[in-house]
Every structure is written in C-alpha cells, then in structure tokens.
Amino acid sequence: MTAGKLILCATPIGNLEDVTQRSLRVLGEADVVACEDTRRTRKLLSHHGVQTRRLVVYNEGNERRRAHELVQKIAGGDTVVLVTDAGMPGLSDPGYRLVRACVGAGLSVEVVPGPTAGISALAISGLPPARFVFEGFLPRKSGDRRRRLEELRDEERTLVFYESPHRALESLTDMFEVFGPRPAALVRELTKMHEEVRRGTLEELRDGAHEVPPRGEIVLVVGGALRRHRTFEPTELAAGARELMEQGLTRRDAMQQVARQAGVSKRVVFDALVDKDA
Secondary structure (H helix, E strand, C coil): CCCCEEEEECECCCCCCCCCHHHHHHHHHCCEEEECCHHHHHHHHHHCCCCCCCEEECCCCCHHHHHHHHHHHHHCCCEEEECCCCECCCCCCCCHHHHHHHHHCCCEEEEECCCCHHHHHHHHHCCCCCCEEEEEECCCCHHHHHHHHHHHCCCCCEEEEEECCCCHHHHHHHHHHHHCCCEEEEEECCCCCCCEEEEEEHHHHHHHHHHCCCCCCEEEEECCCCCCCCCCCHHHHHHHHHHHHHCCCCHHHHHHHHHHHHCCCHHHHHHHHHHHHC
16 A cells, blocks of 8 residues: 655635645545544635545644554655644644654655744834744743843844734743843734734833733744854953942842843853852
C-alpha cells in the first residue's frame, strides 16, 4: 500500500475570499481534514461550496493523541489536510507535533501557502521588514512576560508578537518600560471590516490602548534595538541611579531609567549599585 501525505493548508485570517484555488482543491480532495474548530472550517468550506469526506478535531487539547491517529491514517494511504481557525498551521497554532511525527515516520509533508497574520502585519507596519523575529504570544503572567522582554531588549531585528485584546495594554506597558520609546505598530483585525493600524512609539500606543482599548485579533510590531556604540562603566551606572534616587525616584524606577538610557538590563545596574555599596 502506498503511504498518503500530510498537507499543511493556510486559511484566511479574516476575509473568506483570501483563499487560493489550490487550497480549495486539496480540501475537497482530502480523505481527512483536521481542524481546530469544525464550525469555523465548515463555514469556510460552505462559503466556497467545498464538500469534504471527513472532518476531525485537532487542537491543543487532543494534539498528542490525535497526531498519532493521523500518522497511522497517512501511513495507511490517506491524504490528511491540516488547517487551523486562521493562518498557517504550526505558527502559534497546532501543527508542529503532527509535522514532527510525520517526518519521524518518513511520511510526505506538503504545504499550501496562504495568509499569515504576522507577515501581513509586518508588511503594513512601516517598520523594517528585511530582518525580523517572530515571537508569537508572550507569557500571560507579568513577571514571565517582563523576563522574556528583557531577553529581547538588545535584539536589533524587528519584533513581531501576537496578543490578546485583554492583555494588549499590559504588554504595551511592559514593552515601553523595557524597550523605551521605540517605534511600533498595533495591527488589529487584519483583512476584516474593522482593520486598523495604529503607528507611533510604544508610549503612544500604550496611551492609545488605555484611551481606546483595541479589540479583536492583534499583532504588535516593534522596532529593533539600535546598536550601542558606547559602553558604560559600572561606576557610571551606579552614579546615575544614585543621582535619580536623590531626586526622589524609587530605587526600582531609577535602575529602570538608567538601564533604558544605557542600553543595559536592569540587573546590570543593580549589580553596579551592589558593588558600589560593598
């Protein structure tokens, strides 16, 4: 028996017209269409008059178990098309484990390209697109999120994040405090009726999100760090922080401001202060 194959198929991120003829063909020819939500996928298929043999649910909740089942079907000769609710499977959506399982089993994997929110937002943001880093979703907890942003603080490439509307203001606040007033763009509801691009500094976007909370699917695009041509000695960092504290800033705020201005982490300023006190 000839083995089948897995096809990763991108789907529209909003506008149902953003689908290729090839996508519709492979969806109609598939033995199995694996999807996050059968209701969302049926809406797409119905809109384009596509009938499928079988729909199965493949999401974060059953990914490990269902991946094994799908690999067996592919090994037995079936063509399985994997779609998510929107965009490309595997990019902040289920898909990676199934691809790895197929690769490990020596099975064929193909891709049908199409819309991706991160790339679309990067293109429309007005920020440098040639070199970028896709980060997907930041951690939900503030402490974990701040630690991840600190790790990215010196990244010179443009940064692309996905974010929930419920955490957009918190993330923009953390980004401004860690990155400083960098240029950025908040892109929401791409390809939909209420598509919007807000451009400005992180501080301006934070203030805007406070005044008018963004709704819908959000992508945050942030300019990379500028190259630092000067290095600051620990004594300079400590002196700068102490001067700010004498002016009334808290130790935390003083360290944060000096770190941002010097292009170093807050930990470096902290260590400088500790060494000075020793």
